[in-house]
Amino acid sequence: MIRKASPSPNVELDDEQRSLLAAIGEKLQKELQEESEKREQQHLEGAIRWLQDKWGDQACPYCQHVEWQVGTPLEISALNGEVMSPAFPVMCGNCGHTTFVNAIRAGLLAEDGNDE
Numbered sequence: 001m002i003r004k005a006s007p008s009p010n011v012e013l014d015d016e017q018r019s020l021l022a023a024i025g026e027k028l029q030k031e032l033q034e035e036s037e038k039r040e041q042q043h044l045e046g047a048i049r050w051l052q053d054k055w056g057d058q059a060c061p062y063c064q065h066v067e068w069q070v071g072t073p074l075e076i077s078a079l080n081g082e083v084m085s086p087a088f089p090v091m092c093g094n095c096g097h098t099t100f101v102n103a104i105r106a107g108l109l110a111e112d113g114n115d116e
């Protein structure tokens with residue numbers, strides 16, 4: 001005998017369940033946010049360490065100031081869809097000249113794009 005599959009029951013949440021779900025969502029979101037802030041901090045610290053090791057007190061080639069600011073790694077994609085290796089920006093704090101350093105070469109990210 002072939003039976004018609006029973007329709008899936010409608011799940012009705014009461015207020016308590018709804019607020020419990022909302023609280024879980026909020027907590028997860030907060031944890032994700034903290035995780036990403038922590039990773040960003042690690043990237044910045046790693047980038048600064050790497051630059052201090054490789055560049056030392058390197059002056060800006062355009063204005064000769066020695067004051068650099070680093071940002072977290074970015075990924076730049078070409079119009080044809082190819083994605084460049086992730087790189088972090090290094091900006092001269094005086095004239096704004098910005099250059100990019102390969103984040104994999106600097107040891108901030110693993111080859112496959114994940115953190116090491």
Ligand SMILES: [Zn+2]
Nearest residue numbers: 060063092095
């Ligand atoms: Zn400069």
